[in-house]
Amino acid sequence: MxxxxxxxxxxxxxxxxxxxxxxxxxxxxxxxxxxxxxxxxxxxxxxxxxxxxxxxxxxxxxxxxxxxxxxxxxxxxxxxxxxxxxxxxxxxxxxxxxxxxxxxxxxxxxxxxxxxxxxxxxxxxxxxxxxxxxxxxxxxxxxxxxxxxxxxxxxxxxxxxxxxxxxxxxxxxxxxxxxxxxxxxxxxxxxxxxxxxxxxxxxxxxxxxxxxxxxxxxxxxxxxxxxxxxxGVAPENIGDVVLRHLMYSIEYYGERTAVPMFRKHAAWYCVGMPHSSEFRIRVNTISDADELKNEICKFWGCVECA
Ligand SMILES: Cc1cc2nc3c(=O)[nH]c(=O)nc-3n(C[C@H](O)[C@H](O)[C@H](O)COP(=O)(O)O)c2cc1C
The missing domain is CATH 3.20.20.70 (Aldolase class I)
Structure with missing residues (x-):
């Protein structure tokens, strides 16, 4: 290999x-x-x-x-x-x-x-x-x-x-x-x-x-x-990965650009998970970084936010 x-x-x-x-x-x-x-x-x-x-x-x-x-x-x-x-x-x-x-x-x-x-x-x-x-x-x-x-x-x-x-x-x-x-x-x-x-x-x-x-x-x-x-190894806490990716995006693009840009990533991260379509619909209306972080934490039950 x-x-x-x-x-x-x-x-x-x-x-x-x-x-x-x-x-x-x-x-x-x-x-x-x-x-x-x-x-x-x-x-x-x-x-x-x-x-x-x-x-x-x-x-x-x-x-x-x-x-x-x-x-x-x-x-x-x-x-x-x-x-x-x-x-x-x-x-x-x-x-x-x-x-x-x-x-x-x-x-x-x-x-x-x-x-x-x-x-x-x-x-x-x-x-x-x-x-x-x-x-x-x-x-x-x-x-x-x-x-x-x-x-x-x-x-x-x-x-x-x-x-x-x-x-x-x-x-x-x-x-x-x-x-x-x-x-x-x-x-x-x-x-x-x-x-x-x-x-x-x-x-x-x-x-x-x-x-x-x-x-x-x-x-x-x-x-x-x-x-x-x-x-064959995947992370235990996907939500923490999603949060870090969002944070890096905000650092790089600034909140106004990063938050709408991140919607597609949020949609890919949740594929196949229960209630993912409701999550995607909510995320697509969010432009505020803290609100997006909260949705991510609620959806994945992130360790960082616990
Ligand atoms: C959304 C998207 C963007 C892409 N952007 C590039 C690019 O910037 N440069 C490039 O050489 N190929 C680009 N590709 C092609 C991919 O690098 C790759 O060759 C193609 O997706 C096939 O590999 P995969 O079946 O593993 O996805 C892009 C493909 C997709 C779907």
Whole structure:
């Protein structure tokens, strides 16, 4: 079975922000974590309304910062900014399927259609930073273009150190089962991604030649998932975890932004629990941090509030 440092937390836009990574880190000290995707335009432009443009990673352990974009110079400069901010490696997004990124901006998954541009970006980024560079990609654009291996070969030639492979095409988006190919003869280490939820999924990836596994949606409402999947351990007091996550979010975003933003996390944390729908309805009307804390304490009977 893979070691703790081979089980990655996937980048999830709107989710794997600094407060979420802080809580994941408490359970998985050695796991490689990836930031949300960061726009090279926003980062290089220093856009003030985007807090993540100013994150520092020095104290976060093994954290990779993910950039997306289609402009070679901006991608190079963005990578430098993130490496200077303490990111332990730089990941280039080559899999995001949303139209705003992949079709309108020619970035993310679109780079699977334009290997020449992908190559220019990878070469520029690898040359610009001293930390390792990885890519995160998919099987291909659609069923007719399952050419992930071509892109990985180019990546290896550019000096990219490893790749995460999501076992779906761009046209599959996030629907249908992920299908991971055998990667024994890939020129760089490949990390398996897509529907990895159990220890058996991880063992299957290992047998197919992967060098690690990357967990995405299984972390929603379960920031302990990386550890739970391999060791079967979950926290005793989930409410205390939820409260800490809320506290970290308030510290980072301020109460006005953090409380409404936290509703989705509260909804994921309570999935499958008795009276969860009533809890969700109540939480969706709350904008005050103390009120939200009280609801969380009432719902889970938190040790901290007892
Ligand atoms: C809400 C959401 C946000 C995502 N954001 C990103 C992102 O910022 N960068 C990226 O490379 N992939 C992103 N992904 C894709 C995931 O990292 C992962 O590849 C995908 O969810 C498949 O893994 P899973 O089945 O374990 O969730 C996102 C997926 C979801 C559902």
């Amino acid at each position: 893979f070691g703790d440092n081979q089980i990655f937390a996937a980048p999830l836009a709107g989710i794997t922000d600094l407060p979420f990574r802080r809580i994941v880190r408490e359970f998985s000290p050695a796991a490689p974590l990836v930031t949300e995707m960061i726009s090279c335009h926003s980062l290089v432009g220093g856009h003030k309304n985007c807090l993540r443009n100013f994150d520092r990673y020095d104290d976060e352990g093994n954290v990779g910062a993910q950039i997306f974009g289609a402009d070679v110079d901006l991608m190079r400069d963005a990578a430098k900014i993130l490496a200077d901010a303490g990111a332990k490696w730089i990941d280039i997004n080559m899999g995001c399927p949303v139209p705003k990124v992949a079709t309108r901006a020619g970035a993310g998954a679109f780079l699977m259609r334009d290997h020449k541009l992908a190559e220019k970006i990878m070469r520029a980024v690898v040359r610009a930073v001293d930390v390792p560079v990885s890519i995160k990609t998919r099987l291909g654009w659609d069923d007719e273009h399952r050419d992930w291996r071509d892109l990985v070969d180019i990546a290896a030639d550019c000096g990219v150190r490893f790749a995460a492979l999501h076992g779906r095409t761009r046209s599959q988006l996030y629907v249908g089962p992920a299908n991971l190919p055998d990667v024994h003869d890939a020129p760089i280490p490949i990390i398996a991604n897509g529907d990895i939820k159990t220890a058996d999924d991880i063992l299957r990836a290992e047998k197919l030649g992967y060098s690690g596994a990357m967990i995405g949606r299984a972390m929603l409402g379960r920031p302990w998932a990386l550890r739970a999947i391999t060791r």
